[in-house]
Amino acid sequence: MLVRRISNWPNFRSSYDELDRMRWEMDKLFEGLTRGFYKESGAGVFPLVNMTESKDSFIVQAETPGIKSDDIDISVTHDSISISGERKIPAEKEEAKYHRREREAGKFSRIVSLPGQVDTDKAEATCVDGILTVILPKAEVSKPKQITVK
Numbered sequence: 001m002l003v004r005r006i007s008n009w010p011n012f013r014s015s016y017d018e019l020d021r022m023r024w025e026m027d028k029l030f031e032g033l034t035r036g037f038y039k040e041s042g043a044g045v046f047p048l049v050n051m052t053e054s055k056d057s058f059i060v061q062a063e064t065p066g067i068k069s070d071d072i073d074i075s076v077t078h079d080s081i082s083i084s085g086e087r088k089i090p091a092e093k094e095e096a097k098y099h100r101r102e103r104e105a106g107k108f109s110r111i112v113s114l115p116g117q118v119d120t121d122k123a124e125a126t127c128v129d130g131i132l133t134v135i136l137p138k139a140e141v142s143k144p145k146q147i148t149v150k
Helices: 002-007 015-038
Strands: 049-053 057-063 072-076 080-087 106-113 124-128 131-137
Touching: 049 106, 057 080, 072 131, 080 131
Parallel strands: none
Antiparallel strands: 049 057, 057 131, 072 080, 080 106, 124 131
């Protein structure tokens, strides 16, 4: 290493190349160690969810393309919503040769915490064009109170 540092022998690389190589190797090492630890099963987090809030309710929208309404189960508690079901993909012919396979079939489950309490008795859900929309009215406890200044 001393000879390499002084004369840059046998390679004519800069000293930063060695640091870049070491950083690359460390990244690969940590990637290998965490691969099984953080890896999501299947296609990853499914379904993708957006949550918005209005004055009176929380609106949860989930992407559920190709899933029939009958195959989706929704469970709501006062502070969370659970969306689960099964995505079914028709079987291909035995002679089908895949060039790319990214769509996965199987059961899924997603639990999302809500930022406030909801009235579970008044929750409504619709599914249009592969977008599941769940409207969760806020509980009276979660609604902001207007206070007048005296």
